[in-house]
Amino acid sequence: MPRKGEPFPKADPKPVPPIGVRISTDMERRSYGIRARARWTDPITKRRVIRSEIVPDEAAAQGFFDQLRNSAVTGMDTTMTLMEFVTSIGDRWARGLDPTSTGETYGIGLKLRVLPALGHLPVMQITAGIIDRTIDEWEQRYGASTIKNSIAPLVRVLDEAVRDGMLTINPAKNRAKRSLNRNAFRTQPAEQVSPRAHAIPDMKTLTKLAKACGRIDQSYSDFVMLAALLAARSSEVSGLQVGDVRFDTNIVVISRQTFPGKGGLVTKPTKSRKERRVPILEPLRPVVERLTAGKRPEDILLVGPKGGVLTTATVRDATNWDAIVAGLGLPDLTRHGLRHTGATWMADAGVPLHVLREILGHASIETTRGYLHPDDRHLASAAEQASAFLSRSGQKRRASRAVPSRRSI
Structure with missing residues (x-):
């Protein structure tokens, strides 16, 4: 299977008759079957083009000829595999996508998962x-x-x-809803689907994690504290500048993200393309005071041991992240789990939902709602009401109200 750095897999499409050309055909019997051959003249180059195929019998040969005639109507090879089709259209499928983020991510998904699984199938059979x-x-x-x-x-x-x-409808269209509906987690309990499940439980554990990373270099400890206590993505921590820290208003402005892309580091607006203001929590204040001391506003806030930008992959590899979090009893904690940590703690502290949404930069408030602690008190109240209704005294009261009094008669 190709890896991220390897070239995109390609399969050269077979020659297809241009729209409207006349196709001549013939068959030749061989010991191993029938050679079905089609010929036409390219109207632009005036060259003779030949396409042949070995088939088992005359019916298959006629089917091959019919497919080519259909191709001459649409200008597309109706037998083309998905791999051949992707090669033929180039980057046309990625029009309108940001090539430094979404386009690259989708390209990796197409290369590493879609084409290995479906690339050999004819498009019309998918x-x-x-x-x-x-x-x-x-x-x-x-x-x-x-x-x-x-x-x-x-x-x-x-x-x-x-x-x-080549297709009348897109068979993949409604399949996209499966992951949006979290179908990939259908075997997990609901509490494991919540982003709260991926958060660090308390400040003591976060401090332990920061200290463990700090043994490698102080910058890795600072990365952990900034990501968790600003509820920021790793790329947003990488994009912070000294001038983004506003001590006069006690906030940090998150307006950009920096991450590895084609040709080197890419700096661009945040995922929501909106500026976010996050309060400076007291445990974070000593960290940002130290990181900003003696620096210019345009300087990078956090740099690595060698003076470069820290990325999530750098932190993972340099700190042996998986071993550290496993030692803390959090084997599933990722760097993005630090953002979940800060969001969860703010929600538990009672930060209003609409304020928390602004801090996190969520487009939908339903996404923010996932950080709220499940509140089942209304269910307990409902159970008490139903139990009282079903009790003997409750049934007697209901019966007495149902029988009309003599006065009313």
């Missing part, structure tokens, strides 16, 4: 059922985000197939 079974296999190995980033490029590629007349 059905919703085939896609569903493929997603079922992915759900055994990947998380919801990875699956979403694999379905999305498949939808875009098959949209192009619909536009080219």
